Amino acid sequence: xxxxxxxxxxxxxxxxxxxxxxxxxxxxxxxxxxxxxxxxxxxxxxxxxxxxxxxxxxxxxxxxxxxxxxxxxxxxxxxxxxxxxxxxxxxxxxxxxxxxxxxxxxxxxxxxxxxxxxxxxxxxxxxxxxxxxxxxxxxxxxxxxxxxxxxxxxxxxxxxxxxxxxxxxxxxxxxxxxxxxxxxxxxxxxxxxxxxxxxxxxxxxxxxxxxxxxxxxxxxxxxxxxxxxxxxxxxxxxxxxxxxxxxxxxxxxxxxxxxxxxxxxxxxxxxxxxxxxxxxxxxxxxxxxxxxxxxxxxxxxxxxxxxxxxxxxxxxxxxxxxxxxxxxxxxxxxxxxxxxxxxxxxxxxxxxxxxxxxxxxxxxxxxxxxxxxxxxxxxxxxxxxxxxxxxxxxxxxxxxxxxxxxxxxxxxxxxxxxxxxxxxxxxxxxxxxxxxxxxxxxxxxxxxxxxxxxxxxxxxxxxxxxxxxxxxxxxxxxxxxxxxxxxxxxxxxxxxxxxxxxxxxxxxxxxxxxxxxxxxxxxxxxxxxxxxxxxxxxxxxxxxxxxxxxxxxxxxxxxxxxxxxxxxxxxxxxxxxxxxxxxxxxxxxxxxxxxxxxxxxxxxxxxxxxxxxxxxxxxxxxxxxxxxxxxxxxxxxxxxxxxxxxxxxxxxxxxxxxxxxxxxxxxxxxxxxxxxxxxxxxxxxxxxxxxxxxxxxxxxxxxxxxxxxxxxxxxxxxxxxxxxxxxxxxxxxxxxxxxxxxxxxxxxxxxxxxxxxxxxxxxxxxxxxxxxxxxxxxxxxxxxxxxxxxxxxxxxxxxxxxxxxxxxxxxxxxxxxxxxxxxxxxxxxxxxxxxxxxxxxxxxxxxxxxxxxxxx
RNA sequence: GCGGGCGUGGCGAAAUGGUAGACGCAGCAGGUUUAGGUCCUGCCGCCGCAAGGCGUGGGGGUUCAAGUCCCUUCGCCCGCACCA
Numbered sequence: 001x002x003x004x005x006x007x008x009x010x011x012x013x014x015x016x017x018x019x020x021x022x023x024x025x026x027x028x029x030x031x032x033x034x035x036x037x038x039x040x041x042x043x044x045x046x047x048x049x050x051x052x053x054x055x056x057x058x059x060x061x062x063x064x065x066x067x068x069x070x071x072x073x074x075x076x077x078x079x080x081x082x083x084x085x086x087x088x089x090x091x092x093x094x095x096x097x098x099x100x101x102x103x104x105x106x107x108x109x110x111x112x113x114x115x116x117x118x119x120x121x122x123x124x125x126x127x128x129x130x131x132x133x134x135x136x137x138x139x140x141x142x143x144x145x146x147x148x149x150x151x152x153x154x155x156x157x158x159x160x161x162x163x164x165x166x167x168x169x170x171x172x173x174x175x176x177x178x179x180x181x182x183x184x185x186x187x188x189x190x191x192x193x194x195x196x197x198x199x200x201x202x203x204x205x206x207x208x209x210x211x212x213x214x215x216x217x218x219x220x221x222x223x224x225x226x227x228x229x230x231x232x233x234x235x236x237x238x239x240x241x242x243x244x245x246x247x248x249x250x251x252x253x254x255x256x257x258x259x260x261x262x263x264x265x266x267x268x269x270x271x272x273x274x275x276x277x278x279x280x281x282x283x284x285x286x287x288x289x290x291x292x293x294x295x296x297x298x299x300x301x302x303x304x305x306x307x308x309x310x311x312x313x314x315x316x317x318x319x320x321x322x323x324x325x326x327x328x329x330x331x332x333x334x335x336x337x338x339x340x341x342x343x344x345x346x347x348x349x350x351x352x353x354x355x356x357x358x359x360x361x362x363x364x365x366x367x368x369x370x371x372x373x374x375x376x377x378x379x380x381x382x383x384x385x386x387x388x389x390x391x392x393x394x395x396x397x398x399x400x401x402x403x404x405x406x407x408x409x410x411x412x413x414x415x416x417x418x419x420x421x422x423x424x425x426x427x428x429x430x431x432x433x434x435x436x437x438x439x440x441x442x443x444x445x446x447x448x449x450x451x452x453x454x455x456x457x458x459x460x461x462x463x464x465x466x467x468x469x470x471x472x473x474x475x476x477x478x479x480x481x482x483x484x485x486x487x488x489x490x491x492x493x494x495x496x497x498x499x500x501x502x503x504x505x506x507x508x509x510x511x512x513x514x515x516x517x518x519x520x521x522x523x524x525x526x527x528x529x530x531x532x533x534x535x536x537x538x539x540x541x542x543x544x545x546x547x548x549x550x551x552x553x554x555x556x557x558x559x560x561x562x563x564x565x566x567x568x569x570x571x572x573x574x575x576x577x578x579x580x581x582x583x584x585x586x587x588x589x590x591x592x593x594x595x596x597x598x599x600x601x602x603x604x605x606x607x608x609x610x611x612x613x614x615x616x617x618x619x620x621x622x623x624x625x626x627x628x629x630x631x632x633x634x635x636x637x638x639x640x641x642x643x644x645x646x647x648x649x650x651x652x653x654x655x656x657x658x659x660x661x662x663x664x665x666x667x668x669x670x671x672x673x674x675x676x677x678x679x680x681x682x683x684x685x686x687x688x689x690x691x692x693x694x695x696x697x698x699x700x701x702x703x704x705x706x707x708x709x710x711x712x713x714x715x716x717x718x719x720x721x722x723x724x725x726x727x728x729x730x731x732x733x734x735x736x737x738x739x740x741x742x743x744x745x746x747x748x749x750x751x752x753x754x755x756x757x758x759x760x761x762x763x764x765x766x767x768x769x770x771x772x773x774x775x776x777x778x779x780x781x782x783x784x785x786x787x788x789x790x791x792x793x794x795x796x797x798x799x800x801x802x803x804x805x806x807x808x809x810x811x812x813x814x815x816x817x818x819x820x821x822x823x824x825x826x827x828x829x830x831x832x833x834x835x836x837x838x839x840x841x842x843x844x845x846x847x848x849x850x851x852x853x854x855x856x
Numbered sequence: 857g858c859g860g861g862c863g864u865g866g867c868g869a870a871a872u873g874g875u876a877g878a879c880g881c882a883g884c885a886g887g888u889u890u891a892g893g894u895c896c897u898g899c900c901g902c903c904g905c906a907a908g909g910c911g912u913g914g915g916g917g918u919u920c921a922a923g924u925c926c927c928u929u930c931g932c933c934c935g936c937a938c939c940a
Contacts, residue, residue, distance in 0.1 A: 214860085215860065215861070215934085215935080218859070218860060218935085219859090219860085219934095219935055221859095222858090222936055222937095223936075225936090225939065227939075227940090229940080248940080249939095249940065250940060251939090251940065252940080263940085303938080328938090329938040330938085331938080331939065334939045335940060336940095338940090339940045340940085341940090342940095347857080348938060348940080426940095428939055544934085547935080548935090548936095656868090656879090657879090657880065657881080658868060658869075659869080662868095662869095665867095665868075667868095667881080669881065669882075670868085670880085670881065673881065674880095676894085676895095677880090679894095680895090683895095724868090724869075724870090724879085725869095725878090727880085728869090728870075730879095731878095731880070732878075735879090799875090800874080800875040801875095802874080802920085802921070804921090805919095805921045805922095842920085843920055844920090845874095845920050845921080847874060850875095851874045851875075851921080853874080853921060854920090855920050855921090
C-alpha cells in the first residue's frame with residue numbers, strides 16, 4: 001500500500017535506529033582502508049545556520065559514500081568553544097561564559113542531530129573542556145622546551161575594544177578581525193610561536209598539496225612572502241658610538257649604484273639612540289609611532305622622513321657619502337629595519353626623494369631607449385621596470401645583463417665575490433603572537449617568580465584550570481584582578497610566585513583538534529597508535545575565510561607537534577585534501593522609511609510574486625543573492641525548513657544546482673520543488689513496491705542501461721566533488737524510471753540501486769525506499785553499486801555529421817563499424833550529397849564513435 | 857600597484873578540443889480536478905510564418921573542428937598591499 005511520505009516520523013525513526021546499531025562509530029580496523037573526513041568545527045553561537053547545513057552535508061555525503069565503498073570512516077564533530085563572544089555575553093547579560101558556552105553547545109547539538117549526519121558523537125569534545133586544554137598546555141610546555149615558543153618584548157597590535165593583542169593575520173585593513181576597532185600599536189612582552197622557523201618549509205610544501213585549491217595555496221604563498229636579495233652594510237661616518245655599520249636588505253642589489261639615501265625605521269636601534277640625545281628626533285619618532293598601522297595613515301600613505309645628520313659611505317665607492325633618514329614607512333621587523341633608497345627605480349623611494357629633494361640616479365633604461373648613455377644624467381622621472389628586458393648601464397656588473405632577474409643574480413654574485421654582503425632569503429611571515437589578555441581561553445601554563453623568572457608549570461599540575469569565580473563588571477582581564485588565582489608557588493624554588501594571566505589565542509585550540517579526534521579521551525595529547533592509523537585528514541571541508549589564519553597555523557602546529565613527538569612524520573601536512581565551499585545566500589527584501597532609512601523584511605512577511613510587504617502593501621526592493629545576515633533579515637533558519645519539509649529536503653537542496661565551491665541561493669520555490677521531487681521518488685518507489693511494472697522485454701534492458709549510466713555518473717560526480725551533477729543524474733534516473741515500461745523485477749532492481757545512489761544525500765528517504773523494497777539491513781551498510789561496463793556501452797552510436805564544422809545531419813551506425821564503412825555511408829547521405837554538389841570533399845574526418853566532419 | 861578567479865538562455869547551471877544549453881527553477885499549452893493546489897503530458901537560446909540564419913562579454917589567431925587552447929580588450933569578483 002502506498003503510504004504518504006512523512007519525513008518527520010521517518011527521519012527520527014532512522015536516526016534512532018542508526019544510533020542504536022552504532023553504525024557511525026568509527027572503528028580502528030587495520031584490515032580496512034581508513035578515511036578521515038572532517039568539516040571545520042563550529043563556534044557554539046547557539047544556532048546553526050544554512051552555511052552549517054551545507055558544510056556538514058557535504059562532509060556527510062563524502063563520509064557515507066566512503067563508508068559504502070568499504071572504508072573505515074572517521075567523521076567526528078566538536079566545538080571551537082573559547083573566545084570573546086562568551087565573555088561579551090557575560091558582560092552584557094551577566095552569567096558565566098562557561099554556562100553560556102555549554103548551553104549553546106547543547107542547543108546546537110540538538111539542532112544538528114535532526115540533520116541525520118553520520119557523525120561519531122562518542123568522540124565529541126569542546127576546546128573549553130579542561131581535558132582538552134590541559135593537553136594543549138602539556139604540548140605548550142613541550143614546545144617551550146623545544147624552543148618553538150618564546151617570550152619577547154615587541155610592538156604589537158592592540159585591539160582597544162576587545163582589550164587584547166591580535167596577531168598580524170588577525171588585523172584586516174588596520175582593524176581587529178572580530179571587533180572592527182582601529183588597531184593601535186603597543187609595546188608589550190608577549191609569547192610567540194616560532195612559525196618563522198618554518199617559513200621556507202611551509203612554502204615549499206605547498207607544492208605537494210595537490211588536492212588543495214590553487215587559490216588557497218597562492219594566498220598562503222603570498223602571505224609567507226619569500227624574497228631573495230642581498231644583505232650588506234653601509235659604513236658610518238659620524239654615528240653614535242657602537243654603530244659602525246648600518247645593515248640593509250635589498251631585493252634589488254642591481255640598483256645599488258642608484259642609491260641616494262639610507263633610510264632607517266623609527267624603531268631602529270640608531271633611531272632609539274638618537275631619540276635619547278636629540279629632542280627634534282625624539283619628537284619626529286613619536287609622531288611616526290602615533291601613525292603606524294592606523295587606517296588613516298595607511299590610506300593617506302604620506303611618506304614622512306627626517307634627515308638625521310648622519311652620513312654613510314657607499315660600499316662600492318668609499319668617496320660617495322649618503323645621508324641617513326628616519327622614515328615612517330620602514331618596518332623594523334622586516335629585513336634589517338633599514339633600506340637604501342633608489343628613487344629612479346622604486347616608486348616609493350621616488351616619492352620620498354621628490355619630497356625631500358634628494359638626487360635621482362638612473363641605473364638603467366628600458367631596452368630601445370637610445371637617449372640613455374653609459375653615463376646617465378640625473379633622471380627627472382621615475383623609470384619603472386616594466387619590461388623584463390633592460391639595457392643595463394651603470395654599475396659594477398658590466399652592461400651585458402639582459403633581464404632584471406639576471407641582473408639581480410649577477411649583482412649578488414658580484415657583491416659576495418667582493419666581500420660586500422651576502423645573498424639571503426627573507427620572509428614576510430612573522431612569528432605568531434599567541435598571548436591574549438582575556439579570560440575565556442586556555443591559560444598559558446607558566447609562573448613568574450621574582451627569583452627564577454619565567455618558570456614552566458610542572459606537567460603533573462596540569463590542567464591549569466580557569467577559575468569559575470570571576471566577574472565581568474569591569475573591562476580588562478578578570479584573571480588579572482582575581483584575588484587568589486594568580487597566587488601560586490614557583491615550581492622551581494617554591495617561593496611565592498604569580499601565574500601568567502594571559503591566555504592563548506583561540507586559533508591555538510583549532511590548530512590541533514583534528515589530531516585529538518583520533519583519540520579524544522587519551523591521557524596524553526595524542527595516541528601514537530591512533531594518529532598512525534587515522535591521520536591525515538583525507539578530506540577537510542570549510543570556508544575560504546580560513547585560507548590563511550587557521551590553515552596556516554594548523555600546518556605549522558602539526559610540524560611543531562611532530563618535533564615534540566605528538567604526531568608522526570606523515571602528519572606534518574594534516575589535511576591531505578581541502579575543499580572550500582561557497583556560501584548559502586538569499587535575496588534581501590527592503591523598503592525605505594519616512595526618513596530614507598532602509599527597512600528590511602523577513603521572507604515570511606512578504607509576498608514575493610506581488611513584490612509587496614504583506615501587512616502594509618508597501619512596494620519592495622528585491623536585492624539579489626546576498627550573504628545571509630540577521631541585520632538584513634534574509635536568514636532562513638534550518639530548523640524551520642526541517643520542521644516543514646524534513647532534513648532530506650534541506651540536504652538535497654543545498655547539494656543541488658550550484659557547484660559546491662560556488663554560492664548557492666536559497667529560495668522558497670527551490671525548497672518546494674526539492675520537497676516535491678523527494679515525494680515523487682517516494683511515490684514511484686511505493687508503486688514499484690506494490691508491484692507496478694510494464695511488459696518488460698527490451699524495456700528491461702534499456703532501464704538497466706540507464707541505471708548503470710546513472711551509477712557511473714553519480715560515482716564520478718561524488719568523487720569529483722560535483723554534487724550538483726550527482727543530483728542531476730538522480731533526477732535523470734527518476735525520470736527514466738517513472739516512464740519506463742520495464743517489468744516489475746527490473747524496476748525494483750533499478751529502484752534499489754537508486755536508493756543506494758541517493759543514500760549519501762538523502763539518507764532517511766533512501767532507508768525508507770530500501771526497506772519498502774525489501775532490502776536487507778540498512779542501505780547505508782549495503783555497499784556502493786558498481787557500474788557494469790558492458791551496460792555502459794551502446795551497440796549503436798549516433799554520429800553527428802558536420803560539414804565544414806557545422807552540424808548538418810546525423811547517422812546511426814554500429815559502434816565498431818570501421819571508418820571506411822562510415823565514410824561510405826556519410827558520402828551517401830542526402831545532406832552531404834547536396835552540399836558537395838557533385839564535387840569531392842577536400843577532407844573527410846571520421847572520429848570513431850564521436851563525430852564526422854566533411855571539409856569542402 | 858601586485859597576485860588570482862570568473863563572464864554560457866529569463867534564472868541556477870552542464871559540456872575528455874568533437875551535436876552548446878544535460879538536470880533543475882521560472883514560463884507557456886493541454887489533461888485530471890467543482891475551483892485552486894497537487895499530479896500527468898508536451899513546448900521552452902535568439903531572429904524568422906517558414907526555409908533558414910545567428911548564437912558561450914568584444915576583437916583577432918591556431919585547428920578539419922574552439923565555451924574549452926593562444927594573443928588582445930572590456931566588465932565583475934576575491935586576496936594581498938608602505939615587505940625594501
